[in-house]
Amino acid sequence: MSAAGVTFTRVRKAFGEAVAVKGLDLAIRPGEFVSLLGPSGCGKTTTLRMLAGLEFPTSGEIMIGDRxxxxxxxxxxxxxxxxxxxxLYPHMTVGENIAYPLKKQGMAKAERATQVARIAAMLKLEALLDRKPRQLSGGQQQRVALGRALVRSPKVFLLDEPLSNLDAKLRAHMRAELIELHRTLGRTFVYVTHDQLEAMTMSDRIAVMEGGELRQFAPPREVYDRPANLFVAGFIGTPPMNTLPGGFTDGTFSHPAITARFTVTGAPARVVLGVRPEDVLIGQGPHRATVRVVEPTGHETIVMLDAGGSPLTARAPAEASLNPGDAVSFALRAEKLHLFDAESQARLDARAVTLGESE
Amino acid sequence: MKRVAFNLMAWTIVLVTAFPLIWMVITSVKPQFELFRIPPTFWPEEITFEHYRRLLWETPFLTFMRNSLILSFSTTVLVVAVATLGAHSLVRFRYPGRERLAQLVLFTYLLPSVVLILPLYLMMVWLGVANSLLSLVIAYTSFALPYALWLLRSFMQGIPDDLESAALVDGATRMEAFFDVILPQALPGIISTSLFTFILSWNEYLYALVLVNTDSARPLTTGVMSMLVSSFNIEWSLLMAASVMMSVPLIIIFAVLQKYLTRGFGAGGVKG
Amino acid sequence: MLGVMLIAPCVLIFCAVIVYPLVSAVYLSLFNIFTPTLQGNFVGLQNYAELFAGEEFWRSLLNTLIWTVCTLFLQVVLGVAAALMLHQAIVFRALARSLILFPYFVSTVVAVLVWRWLFNDLYGILNHLMMWSGLLQMPLDWLGSMPNAMVSIVLVGAWKYFPFVVIAILARLQTIPDQLYEAATIDGAGAWSRFTDVTLPQLKDVLMVVVLLRAIWDFKEFDLIYLMTGGGPLIATQTLPLMVYKEAFGLDAMGRATAVAVAMMAVMLVFMVLYLRRMGKEEAR
Structure with a gap:
């Protein structure tokens, strides 16, 4: 009756020719909230369905707890x-929907009623128990679906994009509720989403997937601050991280607009410099660029620059007065620069020391 | 003004289309002598149910009716039961040859009866069931089963996969998921399919013509036609009364369950 | 495993009443069988040779094609027109729809009896109406002479089966979004060009399927023609299905009858393959 961990060992899933999941290794701790995050077709839903038993892995092993x-x-x-x-089962009432898993466990009718009442109270569904699903709003249907999952107190909760059919306001509210639910229940949650905001706000750890492979598995902060590769760097964050390809010799990154010295060992000749928009500081600094597009969002302004032929996005304060065509100076936060191998796309363990403009 | 003209035109067309059937009812309640009036009267000068009385008590009509009912009900129950399981299998399970099988179903749905009927006739003779209602039930499955299977398959494809998945996660076995979740969802489709199968069997003529030639096993279609052929001079009022009686079940289905008929239509041969 | 078990009854019945008879039909067509005794001997392709050398098969094929093309054309034209009409708001629309659809659901036997009574040369209302309105001078023999007999069955076929087209088209019409018409109106389209530029293109797909399906079903129609004219006068309205029946039970030549049936199916295969392709495409969507 407690939480259980989940372990995927070299799990592979092929549908005929198409391979949906390519040798997945993933260990989820008991009680952890893990998001499977990635673009559509990355294999995250297939992974969840295999965990549910709705698909069978072509090879590999899936464990829940030690089974x-x-x-x-x-x-x-x-x-x-x-x-x-x-x-939701359309021909059953809300109460019958929630009771269905208990009925299949063979629980007596009176006991079922008690359990359903407990869940209904918890999710504020008491008034709706005799309605049919089609008489409910999207948000209410969502709660019933949640109730049907909660009622049997399972070791692991699987959630497949549960919030994607709700409107933005309700979604923010349900995020908070899910966090709260996870905290009070202490069970393992595996949450599939393509929405990085959901993954970032709710998860203990995020498993970023692409093309059937795991790209990074780490806490949200780390995924953001230390993306393991160019895919994760580009996928997480809005607007996404700027990536500037350049050469690398003797510890110096060179690009038409930017040079930077790094302390690094064994870096390749071709690298990609990564910098988040908030780490591009417009105003003064050693680098020069031209303003292309200015997008005020209200609390800040997104500025798209042309830096030596490469596009570069920056976040500027809302009050900054910039116009397309302006020439500006900018600086980069040295401690927030990322360096990736252009070939393998993997993160390089590097620290910038000095920054300057190239000639 | 334009509205009125359009309505008038539309209803004229509708009534012209329906006229043969209206005429059938009118003829059936005209006294015999009025039928052969030249020129014919439109409204009967006198309404009589004499033909219905004679039809029911002086001809084997009731035997034919009973045969038709038994035949159509048995065919419908057998075919819909088998096809419901089959359609569920075609839609929710994965096994080699499944797609081929679905194509074969569609193919057989188009197959002409005249190709199958001679071998089926030989088969019935060989089985020793020729000239019986059973032989007709067997023969009727040859067109009713592909039809029902195809129709039910389209209906079941409309039921979301997630429903069955949810039932499985909730602890149901696949058969339990079928009975608890799929079957209640497929019910409107099953009703539609049953109605269509019933009507198809009720109206079938060719198999009945070839496979049965005794009055005791004849359904209405061939039975009524044999009355037409056997009688010395054709009694049109009697035949019209028989036609009305034959259409009664259809009228009932039409009046009460029309929404199922139109629904079945959409799912049937026209759309995938 | 369970999936295979669930489909098994269907497959067994299929094999018994469809696959076996189908194979058997091809096999039987190679024999010379006397229907009353069901005794016969192997004759190879002789049945086919006789068939193709004789005139009757070709005449029946031609009749089948004439019947199919004419009645199908009328069904489609009437069906589309009636569907467009019923799509408008008219009073008692539900009743109007039921009345229009009824001929399709009524038994062919009933339809034929009613029409033969209407066509009756002495007491039929049709001749009287036409003479009364001055269209005819003399009562017409609708079923006993040519080309009247062919015209009659084509008309009755159109009357009986056009509701199929109506239902299909009506269902499709209801799914055309109003915005398309609004957009066309804004772009300056009149009523007629709204029909040709918006409605017709939207109906194209469903019309294609309906035409194929009805072509197949009209091609194999037996009941209606057999009961209306019996193929007569002589063999003037005898289509292939009627020829099969006549060979088997009129002339007691079971083997030759199956040969006709098999040849007829070969012709139909063209339409069937087209339809299957079409449906395959729809499935993929």
């Missing part, structure tokens, strides 16, 4: 799942 579940039926895995479409 190998490859051949265990979905209903016997001690998991619950919330679907993107909610998948």
């Amino acid at each position: 190998v579940v490859n051949d265990v039926a979905p209903g016997k895995r001690d998991i619950a799942m919330v679907f993107q479409s909610y998948a």
Whole structure:
């Protein structure tokens, strides 16, 4: 009756020719909130469905707690799942929907009623128990789906983009509720999403996936501050991290607009310099650029620059008065620069020491 | 003004289309002598149910009716039960040959009866069931089953996969998920399919013509036609009364369950 | 495993009442079988040779094509027109729809009886109406002479089956978004060009499928023609399905009958493959 960890060992899933998941290794700790994050088609939903038992891995091993579940039926895995479409049974009332998992466990009717009442109170669904799903709003349907998952107190909760059909305001509210729920229940949550905001705000750790492979598995802060490769660097953050390709000799990065000295060992000749828009400081500094587009958002202004032929995005204060065509100076925060191998796209362990303009 | 003219035109067309059927009802309640008036009267001068009385008590019509009911019900129950399971399998399971099978179903749905009927006739003779209602039930499955399977398959494709997945995660076995979740969702489709299968069987003529030639096993279609052929001079009022009686089940279905009919239509041959 | 078990009854029945008879039909067409005794001997392709050398097969094929093309054309034209009409707001629309659809659901036997009564040369209302309105001088023999018999079955076929087109088109019309018409109106399209530029292109796909399906079903129509004219006068309205029946049970030549059936199916295969392709494409979407 407690949380259980989840372990994927070299899990591969192929649908005929197409390979959805390519040898996934992933260890989720008991009670952890883990998001599987990535663009559509990255294999995150397939991964979750394999964990649920709705798809069977072509090879590899999946464990929940210390039990190998490859051949265990979905209903016997001690998991619950919330679907993107909610998948409420349209012909059953809200109460019957929530009671269904208990009914399948063979629980007596009176006991079921007690449990349903407990969940309904928890999710404020008491007034809706006799309604049919189609009589509910999207937000209410979402809560019923959550209730049906909660009622059986499973070891692991699986959530497949549960918030994507809600409007923006309700989504923000439900994020907070899910965080709260996870804290009070202390169970393991595996959460699939393509929305980095959801992943960043709720997760203990984020598993970033692309093309059926795991690109990074780390806490949100680390994924943001130390992206393991160019894909993660470009996928996390809005606007995304600037990437400037350049040469690298004797510890010096060179680009038409920017040079920088790094302390690094064994760097390749071709690298990519990464810098987040908030770490580009417009006003004064050693580098020069031309303003291309100015996008005021209210609390800040996004400025797109042309720096030596490369596009460069910067965040500027809302009051900055800039116009397209202006020539500006800018500086980069040295401690916030990232360096990637242009070939392997992997992060290089490097620290910038001095910055200057190239000739 | 334009509205009125359009309505008038539209209803004229509707009534012209429906005229043969209206004429059928009118003829069936005209006294015999009025039928052969030249020129014919439109409204009957006198309404009589004499033809219905004679039809029911002096001809084997009721036997044909009973045969048709037994035949159509048995075919419908058998075919819809088998096809519901089959369609569920075609839609929710993965196994080699599944796509081929679905194509084969569509292909057989188009197959002409005249190709199958001679071998089926030989088969019934060989099985020793020729000239019985059973032989017709067997033969009717050859067109009703592909039809029902195809129709139900389209209906079931409209049920989201997530529903079954949710039931499985909630602890149901695949069969339980079928009965608890899929079947209630497919019910409108099953009703539509049953109605269509029933109507198809009720109206079938060719198989009945070839496979059955005794009055005791004849359904209405061939039975009524044999009344036409056997009688010395054609009694049109009797035949019109028979036609009305034959259409009664259809009228009932039409009046009560029309929404299922139009729904079945969309899912059937026209759309995937 | 369970999936295979669920489909198994279907597959078994399919094999028994469809696949086996189909294969058997091809096999039987190679024999010379006397229907009453069902005794026969192997004759190879002789049935086919006789068929293709004789005139009757070609005549029946031609009749089938004439019937199919004419009745199908009328069905489509009437069906589209009626669908467009019923799509408008008219009073008692539901009742109007039911009345229009009813011929399709009524048994062919009923349809034929009613029409034969309407066509009756002495007491039929049709001749009287036409004479009364001055269209005819003399009562017309609708079913017993040519080309009247062909015209009659084509008309009855159109009457019986055009509701199929109506339902299909009506369903499609309801899915055309109003915005398309609004956009066209803003772009300056009149009523007619809204029809040709917006409605027709939207109907193209469903029309294609309906035409193929109806072509297949009209091609194999037996009941209606057999009951209306029996193929007569002589063989003037005898289509291929009627020829199969006549060979088997009129002339007691079971083997030759199956040969006709198999040849007929070969012709139909063209349409069937087209339809299957079409549906395959729709499935993929």
